[in-house]
Amino acid sequence: MPRSRKTEDESVKEDDSEFSSSDLLARSIVRGIYEVTYVPGQRLVEQDLMEEYKVSRSTAREAIKILKADGVVTTNPYKGAQIRKLTREDAINILAVTEVVIGLAARQAAEHIEKPGARKSLRAALDKLIKPDNSETNYDFVRHRNQFYGTLTAISGNHELARIMQKLQIHLIRNRLVVRREERINGYREIAELIDKGDAKGAEQRARRYARRTAELILPLF
CATH class of the missing domain: 1.10.10.10 (Winged helix-like DNA-binding domain superfamily/Winged helix DNA-binding domain)
Incomplete structure (x- = not known):
């Protein structure tokens, strides 16, 4: 133990x-x-x-x-x-679903960004995620990442999406921080900026591209 x-x-x-x-x-x-x-x-x-x-x-x-x-x-x-041990097939399937779900969360957040307090919540979640902190652990980063995605689903108002996202995040804990910090920060910042502009299509495409990039780096580990 x-x-x-x-x-x-x-x-x-x-x-x-x-x-x-x-x-x-x-x-x-x-x-x-x-x-x-x-x-x-x-x-x-x-x-x-x-x-x-x-x-x-x-x-x-x-x-x-x-x-x-x-x-x-x-x-x-x-x-x-x-x-649970994830097989390569498990990882492929989880990451494929994750890409779609994260893309949908970004799209729907952009569609509902005019809700009172939505932009403030988005910026607060982004700040926690990208702020430089040398003392931050892997757990701290993943917790902030999950909060960021949780904020997107909260803004979207889609309760089913929030439920699915929570389940996916449990599997995502297996992925190591394979994306370089600078690339991570740029990716999340660009997603947030597109959501803030209300660009639903652009936000979805950027979020899915980021998810695919993460998958490309994770799958060789399986």
Whole structure:
């Protein structure tokens, strides 16, 4: 079992009424995948999770069920729960769907950019994503990236798109930061600028181009 990186105030029992203890534990495990504390194929043993995160067996069991439903974990009668290993075909399919979904999010955000507060939210999300910070970890970047895409779906008003995006992001945690920082910043900035202008077609095309570029760099790793 990986060494704990948590402090007392980072307990999965944090005061957050929106999430149950099992939800919070699932999120902690997802963070561990971002930070490569957990790796594909690694077993998730209930007893280890109970000791690591100071939770009950029922909470550990429910968290594993949540992760299985989200496609992060697989279960085997003999090996128990394991962090899912993505095949090359899995990666191709996920990235293909991701391109379409991200493109749609950008398009619909541009179509609804005149909503009150939409531009302010977009700029705030972009600032977090592109601001220089030498202390930023991979997890911090991916968290800000997810917030950026979450902002696009919130502006779009498409609740189904938001639900699908959340599921895709769990798989996207596997991708390493294969795109150079400068290229990442330029890509997100250009997407945001097109959305800000209300250029739905341009925003979709730029977002899909960025997704394809990311896929080109990720797929050789599989």
